[in-house]
Amino acid sequence: MLHQAYDLLKKYNFRITPQRKAILQILHNYRGHHLETEDIYELLVEKEEKNKKIGLATVYRTMELFEKIGLVSRLPMENSPARYELISYDQSGHHHLICLKCREIQEINDENIQEFKEYILKDKDFKIADKSMKIYGYCSKCRNM
Ligand SMILES: [Zn+2]
Numbered sequence: 001m002l003h004q005a006y007d008l009l010k011k012y013n014f015r016i017t018p019q020r021k022a023i024l025q026i027l028h029n030y031r032g033h034h035l036e037t038e039d040i041y042e043l044l045v046e047k048e049e050k051n052k053k054i055g056l057a058t059v060y061r062t063m064e065l066f067e068k069i070g071l072v073s074r075l076p077m078e079n080s081p082a083r084y085e086l087i088s089y090d091q092s093g094h095h096h097l098i099c100l101k102c103r104e105i106q107e108i109n110d111e112n113i114q115e116f117k118e119y120i121l122k123d124k125d126f127k128i129a130d131k132s133m134k135i136y137g138y139c140s141k142c143r144n145m
């Protein structure tokens with residue numbers, strides 16, 4: 001998995017620096033999570049990799065780079081910072097259910113949404129191309145509050 005990430009960096013002539021490696025490792029360890037840049041930074045600090053000092057600005061720059069070369073996908077949020085996740089090479093894409101209250105994100109597979117896509121295509125003659133739809137609502141925790 002991370003080898004593919006390294007290959008991609010090499011392909012675009014970016015060096016695999018210890019910082020980039022450490023950030024990729026965090027993203028890999030937290031697969032299925034959707035992290036803000038500051039979360040990634042805090043996780044790096046927690047790991048206390050003293051000889052790999054990374055500033056918050058570096059993490060921001062790295063995430064921009066990773067997005068540009070297609071290593072991570074950026075999930076823009078309303079009224080809060082964007083979240084990132086590694087683009088997985090092994091699955092065709094997934095969608096996100098985002099709670100408007102606690103901002104928890106759940107993932108659903110594209111298969112679950114095929115019927116909806118087919119309906120839109122048939123009924124509206126519109127082909128949905130989005131690989132990562134965002135659906136807003138309220139999670140069970142927040143509805144029961
Ligand atoms: Zn919630």
Ligand SMILES: [Zn+2]
Pocket residue numbers: 032034085094095096107
């Ligand atoms: Zn996701």
